[in-house]
Amino acid sequence: MSTIVSLPDQSTAALPKRNYLNAEHGLLSWLLTGDHKRIAMLYLISITGFFFLGGAFAGLVRLELLTPAGDLLAADTYNKMFTMHGIVMIFLFLVPSVPATLGNFLIPIMIGARDLAFPKINLLSWYLYLIGGTFTLTALVLGGVDTGWTFTTPLSTHYLNTHVITTGLAIFVAGFSSIFTGLNFIVTIHRMRAPGMTWFRMPLFVWSNYAASILMVLGTPVLAIAIVLVVLERTIGLGVFDPAKGGDPLLFQHLFWFYSHPAVYIMILPGMGVISEVMANFSRKRVFGYTAVAFSSVAIAVFGFFVWAHHMFIMGVSNYSALVFSLLTMLVAVPSAIKIFNWSATLYKGSITFETPMLYAFGFIGLFTIGGLTGVFLGSLGMDIHLTETYFIVAHFHFVMVGGMLMAFLAGIHFWWPKMTGRMYPESLSKLAAVTTFIGFILTFFPQFILGYLGMPRRYHAYPADYQVLNVLSTAGATVLGVGYLLPILYLAWSLKYGEIAGPNPWQATGLEWQLQSPPLTENFTEIPYVDYEAYDFEWLAHKQKQEVTTVG
Amino acid sequence: MVVTQPGELQEEHEHEHVHLPQHRHHFETEEQQREAASFGMWLFLLTEIMFFGGLFMAYLLYRNWYNPAFVAASHTLSIKLGALNTAILITSGFCMAMAVWAAETRKRKALVNFLGLTNFFGIAFLVVKYFEYAEKWHDSHIPGLKFSIADFGKLGVDMAQKTQVYYSLYFAMTGMHALHMIIGIVLIFWYMVRANRGEFTEGYVAPIENFGLYWHFVDIVWIFLFPLLYLIDLGAK
Amino acid sequence: MSDLHHDPANITNPEHHDHHIVGPSTYLVIYGTLLVLTAITVAAAFVEMGALNPIVAVLIAVIKATVVILWFMHMKYQSKLLKLTIGAGVFTFLVLIAMTLSDYMSRAWGLW
Numbered sequence A: 001m002s003t004i005v006s007l008p009d010q011s012t013a014a015l016p017k018r019n020y021l022n023a024e025h026g027l028l029s030w031l032l033t034g035d036h037k038r039i040a041m042l043y044l045i046s047i048t049g050f051f052f053l054g055g056a057f058a059g060l061v062r063l064e065l066l067t068p069a070g071d072l073l074a075a076d077t078y079n080k081m082f083t084m085h086g087i088v089m090i091f092l093f094l095v096p097s098v099p100a101t102l103g104n105f106l107i108p109i110m111i112g113a114r115d116l117a118f119p120k121i122n123l124l125s126w127y128l129y130l131i132g133g134t135f136t137l138t139a140l141v142l143g144g145v146d147t148g149w150t151f152t153t154p155l156s157t158h159y160l161n162t163h164v165i166t167t168g169l170a171i172f173v174a175g176f177s178s179i180f181t182g183l184n185f186i187v188t189i190h191r192m193r194a195p196g197m198t199w200f201r202m203p204l205f206v207w208s209n210y211a212a213s214i215l216m217v218l219g220t221p222v223l224a225i226a227i228v229l230v231v232l233e234r235t236i237g238l239g240v241f242d243p244a245k246g247g248d249p250l251l252f253q254h255l256f257w258f259y260s261h262p263a264v265y266i267m268i269l270p271g272m273g274v275i276s277e278v279m280a281n282f283s284r285k286r287v288f289g290y291t292a293v294a295f296s297s298v299a300i301a302v303f304g305f306f307v308w309a310h311h312m313f314i315m316g317v318s319n320y321s322a323l324v325f326s327l328l329t330m331l332v333a334v335p336s337a338i339k340i341f342n343w344s345a346t347l348y349k350g351s352i353t354f355e356t357p358m359l360y361a362f363g364f365i366g367l368f369t370i371g372g373l374t375g376v377f378l379g380s381l382g383m384d385i386h387l388t389e390t391y392f393i394v395a396h397f398h399f400v401m402v403g404g405m406l407m408a409f410l411a412g413i414h415f416w417w418p419k420m421t422g423r424m425y426p427e428s429l430s431k432l433a434a435v436t437t438f439i440g441f442i443l444t445f446f447p448q449f450i451l452g453y454l455g456m457p458r459r460y461h462a463y464p465a466d467y468q469v470l471n472v473l474s475t476a477g478a479t480v481l482g483v484g485y486l487l488p489i490l491y492l493a494w495s496l497k498y499g500e501i502a503g504p505n506p507w508q509a510t511g512l513e514w515q516l517q518s519p520p521l522t523e524n525f526t527e528i529p530y531v532d533y534e535a536y537d538f539e540w541l542a543h544k545q546k547q548e549v550t551t552v553g
Numbered sequence B: 001m002v003v004t005q006p007g008e009l010q011e012e013h014e015h016e017h018v019h020l021p022q023h024r025h026h027f028e029t030e031e032q033q034r035e036a037a038s039f040g041m042w043l044f045l046l047t048e049i050m051f052f053g054g055l056f057m058a059y060l061l062y063r064n065w066y067n068p069a070f071v072a073a074s075h076t077l078s079i080k081l082g083a084l085n086t087a088i089l090i091t092s093g094f095c096m097a098m099a100v101w102a103a104e105t106r107k108r109k110a111l112v113n114f115l116g117l118t119n120f121f122g123i124a125f126l127v128v129k130y131f132e133y134a135e136k137w138h139d140s141h142i143p144g145l146k147f148s149i150a151d152f153g154k155l156g157v158d159m160a161q162k163t164q165v166y167y168s169l170y171f172a173m174t175g176m177h178a179l180h181m182i183i184g185i186v187l188i189f190w191y192m193v194r195a196n197r198g199e200f201t202e203g204y205v206a207p208i209e210n211f212g213l214y215w216h217f218v219d220i221v222w223i224f225l226f227p228l229l230y231l232i233d234l235g236a237k
Numbered sequence C: 001m002s003d004l005h006h007d008p009a010n011i012t013n014p015e016h017h018d019h020h021i022v023g024p025s026t027y028l029v030i031y032g033t034l035l036v037l038t039a040i041t042v043a044a045a046f047v048e049m050g051a052l053n054p055i056v057a058v059l060i061a062v063i064k065a066t067v068v069i070l071w072f073m074h075m076k077y078q079s080k081l082l083k084l085t086i087g088a089g090v091f092t093f094l095v096l097i098a099m100t101l102s103d104y105m106s107r108a109w110g111l112w
Helices: A027-031 A036-064 A075-110 A119-142 A155-159 A164-191 A204-235 A249-283 A290-306 A319-347 A356-379 A381-387 A391-421 A427-454 A465-498 A538-552 B008-016 B030-065 B067-074 B079-104 B108-138 B150-155 B157-196 B206-230 C024-046 C052-072 C080-107
Strands: none
Touching: A027 A036, A036 A075, A036 A119, A036 A391, A036 A465, A075 A119, A075 A164, A075 A204, A075 A249, A075 A391, A119 A164, A155 A204, A164 A204, A164 B030, A204 A249, A204 A290, A204 B030, A204 B157, A204 C080, A249 A290, A249 A319, A249 A356, A249 A391, A249 B030, A249 C080, A290 A319, A290 C080, A319 A356, A319 A381, A319 C080, A356 A381, A356 A391, A356 A427, A391 A427, A391 A465, A427 A465, B030 B067, B030 B157, B030 B206, B030 C080, B067 B150, B067 B157, B079 B108, B079 B206, B079 C024, B079 C052, B108 B157, B150 B157, B157 B206, B206 C024, B206 C052, C024 C052
């Protein structure tokens, strides 16, 4: 099989003497760093930790559902397991996953800047993330929380004696971490672009992170105030959502979903940016319809604020407004489809090669398309009445978030790993991991669509015996999926010491980041570059490489 | 990509600008740094708009649902104290604006004094607020902690209960506002110390300018809270 | 080659804007205006206008806020980008209000 990977001669190659990893030494040089690349690495380590914690909860949930009887976990323990799974995965993994790691590392380099606009605030947002994580762990150790990740009132305010306040504070603090990340990105992208780096020369990864940042800045504070009001209601008994005092519990849901629907776009948009980069590079073509893909990110961000009540169709909102929200929901399908079609068109007549990032990206396209289209089912008012609160929802959400976002995250990690660490991972193992993940994923979540359609409700620890076959398939798949996620940890850790030297541009990619040494210098650029070529201009790259050969020769 | 010749960019800028110690290495120019900081502050205020936005949304809904309860409950607030506090806060905002002007025109003493005045009026606001809260405690108007509907008998029990929504919003909104004031006041003390050292009167005014934006934003929140919480249907009183 | 780096047309950062210092006399006028508007809003609350009362109150508050933003916060002299930023915040807030109320108002058709 042909490949575009070109590594330097391993007998003579070495990592650059001076780079951001060895610029300073000692733990403190990491904990007090202002370097966006180091903060990205701190984030990468912490979100990986929380990912496996959340994964452990998911494992227990799947194990319980292996048998119809609720025999492994008591009902309330089970409630805590899926709640902690949701909270950890959404607020501590998915929301910061791509932006805080890859985005942090790459956005300044991609636009030709030396750092983000506010390095200290960047570090602060990592600490806020850690504080949020610590609060979550505290709640867990003290006995957990079982509201579901949605904190639905009056359940969360009146009927539970678990650790809602601690978890609420955790999410409040983690929310500010996300706000500061978004704020930093927006300012950086507006103010720090290198000369010649116009808006339409930026890589699409930057565009999609920009769109996600807008959502972070505008949406998250509404969640923050909703959570504050829940906490105040639990602690001193304010009555904004309390029906006994005249409050409306549905108002909480409006405020909550005003953030939490855009939040799924906060999670998926940066992933879509990764896919754009990977698709272009492994097809050796400029992304088809660059401008359309760029604007579709912004369109998704804007439409995201108009559709939230589709999470509330059966909760007592008015039929008329449900109709409006249902129609508006269909709008989101348009920019999402623009992206999928344009990526497919990018492949057309491209010189496609199948390196690991590309395999993950293909996984993304297939799984996200299924996830997105089932979203259209759920957005349709009539279908939603039947399917909501069943496993169909669970399957849809996981197809978008795990099949979509996690695949994109892994595609990105595999694509930029050589840039971040300077070393390559073992290619055959990583391909195996990509395929294992895909198979495990389909096996885990496809049966859940059928289960949901048959009417199996979500959030119960026991179910009728008729559903067992599909549930066994799902649990078996989860095991395969688990292997698929453990493998990268092992070989990526291995590659840190024993991986081949990657050289500056192992993928023959065009982005500014690939024109630097790997790993980059602390200051990224010794001289701020002047950008006079479009994104994904492979002819420019070929021309440049030819010149370099002539000069060296 | 044209690779810049070493030193070229730097030389150009060194001719134009004298580098201040506050200039951070990753910004090409001080102008860029200053504009980035101000843009960042405005984005932060954007999040504040949405933070208070959720509360205003709740207010709008319940005011429409329970107007009689809102009218009756709002009449238990003191308009005199509310108006006094509005004036105090506007004065404080004016002093803040003057402080920014003093920093821009490099008057160190004036800057410290205006910051002090800003803080004085800010604290005065909180003192008045304290007396208002104490009165609410005394009258049993604090939902959850100490509440009785005794004062609202003529509304009927059902609507009288709804005054709790008004007071919940009153405390949530003014409480969040007061919390922002407290954060601001602490920051001003710190800025006064630094201003006294002359840090902001040598051309580096961004921190004062951006803090000013925050302080004025807190004013604006109160500008909306005052009529919405205190001035409901006074003609009928 | 070197004039490329100057980016004379400022294509890369078109939002760039010159700094403008507002003086004490302007601030005094604004200060007075705000106090007068406060007095007006208190007075207006005592006039019975029915449904117009809250509208007038909010309208005056919007005027006061605009005055503060334009002069105390120097928005009058700022770049388009910052004006757009404020606009985005107000727009999103209005989306929150309008879309939420679309539920509440149509829940009890005619009772609002």
